[in-house]
Amino acid sequence: MAASFDPFNAxxxxxxxxxxxxxRREEPVFYSPVLDYWIVTQYDDIKEIFKDTDTFSASITLDQITPSTEETVAVLVQHGFNPGLALVNEDGPSHQERRKAHQEPFKGREVEALLxxxxxxVTGHIDKFVKNGRADLMADLFQEAPITVALIFMGxxxxxxxxxxxxxLDQTVFMYGRPAPEEQKQVASNLGRYWEFTGQLVEKIRRNPDAPGWLPHVIRESQRKPGLFGDNELQTTALAGLVAAHETTTNASGNAxxxxxENRETWDRVCADPALLPKAIEESLRYDGSVAAWRRLAVKETTVGGVTIPAGGRVMMITSSANHDGSVFENPEKFDIDRPHPNRHMTFGFGAHACMGATLARQEMRVFIEELTNRLPHMSLVEGQEITYLPNTSFxxxxxxxVEWDPRLNPVLADRP
Ligand code: HEM
Incomplete structure (x- = not known):
C-alpha cells in the first residue's frame, strides 16, 4: 500500500x-517512497502532530511538491522573487508574536463589516448568468467572487x-500541484510579476496607511513596532495571503x-430554511474539504501511531482522511448536515497555526450559497458531466x-428572461 500510494492517482x-x-484501518502511518513523505491518516495522530509544535515544524508548508525546473528558477530570479516567512511556515515565539499582530482584521466584527x-x-456575478438557464458554478462564480473578496479583504x-x-490565479498549482514544465514556467512568470507588483503595492499603501484591510493593518503594525515586519514580510503577506484566501474558498464553495x-433532499431543506446553512457549510467542510492534506517537518526523531519517524522526516497529514475517521465521525461517508459537531473537522488545521481566515471563509460561503438558494433553488447538476479535479496534493x-435550470421558473421575477 505504501509503495503504491500516489496522491495524484484517480x-x-x-x-x-x-x-x-x-x-486508516491497516497501515495508518506509512512512508511513501514516491513522495519521500511519511503519510499519516488517523484523526488522533494528526491532531497530536498539529499540537506538538516542538517536534513538528511548519517550515515546509509552502515548499513545492514538484521542484522547479532550471528554467523556472531562472524566471523567478529574473523577477527578484524572494519571499520570506509567511506566518503559515514560521515556527516558535516569532510566529506567535506576528500572528497576534495580524489578528485585528480577522475578527468577527471586522469580517461582518465586509458582508x-x-x-x-456575488449578486453581480449571478446577475450575469441567472437568465441563461445554465452555468458553470466554478468559472462563472466561484473562481470570480472569492478572489475579489480576498483582494478587498487585503485592502x-x-x-x-x-x-x-x-x-x-492558480498559484497553488506551483506549490502543491504537478505542473508540466511549460505550465510551471508560466505560473512562475505570473508569480514573479506579482512579486514585483507587491513591492509597489506596499509603497502605495504606506502612503495611505489608514485605509481599511489586512495589508494596511500590517503596515500600521510595522510602523508601531519597528522590526516586527520588514519590507520582505509585507510583500510576502501580500503574496501568501492570496494563496491562503482565494483558492481555498473557491474550492470549498464548489465542493459544498x-x-x-448531489443530496437533493438536503439542498431543498436548505433552500426552504436558510438557518440550516451554517450546519450545511460545516458538514461540507468535513465531508469534502478544500484542503485535503497539510505538511510538517519532524525536527527530531519521534513516533507517530507506533511508527518511528526520523529527524528530518517530512510528514504529510491527510486531513481529509481524519475527517472520515469513523472513530470521530459516525457513518463518515454520509453527507449529513444533522450530525453533531461536524466542526471537529481538520480542514482549517488545528492549534498554533489554525486558519485565521476561517470566519471570513464561512461568511463568504454563507453569502454565496444563500444567494443561490434565493435565486436558483430549482437548479440541478447537469446529468452525465464528469467532475474532475486539478492534480494537487492539498488544494x-x-x-x-x-448546473442547469428553467429560467422561466426563476422565483425572483426580475430574474426571468
Ligand atoms: C475554506 C477556506 C479555507 C481553508 C480550508 C483554509 C485552510 C487553512 C489551513 C489548513 C491552514 C494551516 C493550518 C495549520 O497549519 O494548522 C490555514 C492557515 C491560514 N489561513 Fe486559511 N483556509 C481558508 C481560508 C482562508 C481565508 C479566506 C483566509 C484569509 C486571508 C485565510 C488565512 C489564513 C492564514 C493567515 C493562515 C496562517 C495562520 C498561521 O499560520 O498562524 N484562510 N488555512
Missing amino acids: SYQQHPGISMSEA PRIREV IPDEDIAACRQFT MRALL RGPKNLL
Missing part, C-alpha cells in the same frame, strides 16, 4: 478521505484589483455545492461544476 483525486479508508461588499460581488486599492487577479446538489476543488 481515487485520491476523486475523494481523498474515502480513498484512504484502507490505510455588504461580499453580497454585492488592495480598487484600481489595482484587476491586475492582482490576473497575477494570482456539489455535495448539496482540492472541482475544475467545473455545470
Whole structure:
C-alpha cells in the first residue's frame, strides 16, 4: 500500500478521505517512497502532530511538491522573487508574536463589516448568468467572487484589483500541484510579476496607511513596532495571503455545492430554511474539504501511531482522511448536515497555526450559497458531466461544476428572461 500510494492517482483525486479508508484501518502511518513523505491518516495522530509544535515544524508548508525546473528558477530570479516567512511556515515565539499582530482584521466584527461588499460581488456575478438557464458554478462564480473578496479583504486599492487577479490565479498549482514544465514556467512568470507588483503595492499603501484591510493593518503594525515586519514580510503577506484566501474558498464553495446538489433532499431543506446553512457549510467542510492534506517537518526523531519517524522526516497529514475517521465521525461517508459537531473537522488545521481566515471563509460561503438558494433553488447538476479535479496534493476543488435550470421558473421575477 505504501509503495503504491500516489496522491495524484484517480481515487485520491476523486475523494481523498474515502480513498484512504484502507490505510486508516491497516497501515495508518506509512512512508511513501514516491513522495519521500511519511503519510499519516488517523484523526488522533494528526491532531497530536498539529499540537506538538516542538517536534513538528511548519517550515515546509509552502515548499513545492514538484521542484522547479532550471528554467523556472531562472524566471523567478529574473523577477527578484524572494519571499520570506509567511506566518503559515514560521515556527516558535516569532510566529506567535506576528500572528497576534495580524489578528485585528480577522475578527468577527471586522469580517461582518465586509458582508455588504461580499453580497454585492456575488449578486453581480449571478446577475450575469441567472437568465441563461445554465452555468458553470466554478468559472462563472466561484473562481470570480472569492478572489475579489480576498483582494478587498487585503485592502488592495480598487484600481489595482484587476491586475492582482490576473497575477494570482492558480498559484497553488506551483506549490502543491504537478505542473508540466511549460505550465510551471508560466505560473512562475505570473508569480514573479506579482512579486514585483507587491513591492509597489506596499509603497502605495504606506502612503495611505489608514485605509481599511489586512495589508494596511500590517503596515500600521510595522510602523508601531519597528522590526516586527520588514519590507520582505509585507510583500510576502501580500503574496501568501492570496494563496491562503482565494483558492481555498473557491474550492470549498464548489465542493459544498456539489455535495448539496448531489443530496437533493438536503439542498431543498436548505433552500426552504436558510438557518440550516451554517450546519450545511460545516458538514461540507468535513465531508469534502478544500484542503485535503497539510505538511510538517519532524525536527527530531519521534513516533507517530507506533511508527518511528526520523529527524528530518517530512510528514504529510491527510486531513481529509481524519475527517472520515469513523472513530470521530459516525457513518463518515454520509453527507449529513444533522450530525453533531461536524466542526471537529481538520480542514482549517488545528492549534498554533489554525486558519485565521476561517470566519471570513464561512461568511463568504454563507453569502454565496444563500444567494443561490434565493435565486436558483430549482437548479440541478447537469446529468452525465464528469467532475474532475486539478492534480494537487492539498488544494482540492472541482475544475467545473455545470448546473442547469428553467429560467422561466426563476422565483425572483426580475430574474426571468
Ligand atoms: C475554506 C477556506 C479555507 C481553508 C480550508 C483554509 C485552510 C487553512 C489551513 C489548513 C491552514 C494551516 C493550518 C495549520 O497549519 O494548522 C490555514 C492557515 C491560514 N489561513 Fe486559511 N483556509 C481558508 C481560508 C482562508 C481565508 C479566506 C483566509 C484569509 C486571508 C485565510 C488565512 C489564513 C492564514 C493567515 C493562515 C496562517 C495562520 C498561521 O499560520 O498562524 N484562510 N488555512
